[in-house]
Amino acid sequence: MSRIDDWRRLSSEIIEDFRFFRLRKDVSRHPTSGRDHRFFIFEFPDWVNIMPITPQGEVVFVNQFRHGARELTLEIPGGIVDPGESAKEAGLREMFEESGYHAPDAIELGWVHPNPALQENRCWSYLAQDVSRVVDEDHVVGTSSEAIEVTTVPLDEIPGLVNDRLITHALTIAAFDHYWRWSGQVADPRRR
Numbered sequence: 001m002s003r004i005d006d007w008r009r010l011s012s013e014i015i016e017d018f019r020f021f022r023l024r025k026d027v028s029r030h031p032t033s034g035r036d037h038r039f040f041i042f043e044f045p046d047w048v049n050i051m052p053i054t055p056q057g058e059v060v061f062v063n064q065f066r067h068g069a070r071e072l073t074l075e076i077p078g079g080i081v082d083p084g085e086s087a088k089e090a091g092l093r094e095m096f097e098e099s100g101y102h103a104p105d106a107i108e109l110g111w112v113h114p115n116p117a118l119q120e121n122r123c124w125s126y127l128a129q130d131v132s133r134v135v136d137e138d139h140v141v142g143t144s145s146e147a148i149e150v151t152t153v154p155l156d157e158i159p160g161l162v163n164d165r166l167i168t169h170a171l172t173i174a175a176f177d178h179y180w181r182w183s184g185q186v187a188d189p190r191r192r
Contacts, residue, residue, distance in 0.1 A: 005031035020044070020080070040118070047114065047123040049078030049175050050091035052101050052131040058152035060131060062098050065147060066169075074151075074161070075169040078123075087111075087124035095128060099150045100135030103128035109178035114171060125175035127182070 007028040016023045022043040029036050052060035059076065066073045077098040081090040088106050095101055106126040114123050153161065158176055161167045 007031055010036060014043075015040075042119050044080075044114075044119055044121040045083070046081040046087060046121050047078060047171070048081050048087045048091040048094065048126065049076050049123065049171055050095045050106060050126040050128055051076050051109075051175055051179055052095050052099065052103065052128045053155060054132075054152060055130050057155050059155055059158065060095075060099050060101050061151050061153055063149040063151060069168075073169050074153075074167050075172040076175060078171065081124070088126060091124070091126040092128065095131070096135070098146070098148055100133050101128075101131040102134045103131045107182075109175065109182050112171070112174045123171050123174070125171075125178045127179060 007030060009026055009028045011027045013025050014022050015025050024041045024043055026039045026041060027036055028039060054060065061074050062077055063072055063074050065071070077091075077095045079090065079094040079098075081087050085093070088108065091106055092103065095103070106128045109125040109127055111122045111124045113119070114121065158167070162173055162176070167173060
């Protein structure tokens with residue numbers, strides 16, 4: 001167990017509301033020095049990503065331009081868990097919206113804190129097995145702020161793609177780690 005005490009939050013105020021997230025300023029007291037410090041927190045809803053696997057053992061990926069990195073990223077479908085929606089429902093919805101694939105159910109693999117230094121939310125990871133394409137790729141639109149290309153990759157090629165930095169999205173990599181642990185496998189990143 002940790003010998004570090006929790007910081008006591010003295011005040012909290014919303015500085016700005018950006019619709020998809022809010023910026024909050026907290027003032028908290030250091031547990032040993034007693035000094036007060038300001039912290040800025042991004043309030044995001046929970047996120048979800050989902051690993052769609054076809055009956056042929058291929059993972060459905062989306063390739064899209066990410067404005068933070070200023071490049072295309074290869075990642076599994078994912079997004080925000082909407083109010084009143086479970087993480088599983090959000091994952092299945094995001095998979096359909098972004099890829100045109102469908103599955104009747106999904107298995108929870110786990111969750112991570114995307115960035116606990118600045119955020120309180122969680123990102124849930126789900127597995128959808130035996131997915132089938134129900135909408136042609138030409139009709140997949142995502143949202144008005146997304147341009148998406150759908151592709152499939154054999155599951156056994158994923159460790160090599162991570163090792164070669166062709167998959168760099170941390171939450172996608174976390175989802176595969178959850179998957180390998182769930183399945184009893186340990187991925188060898190040197191495997192190609």
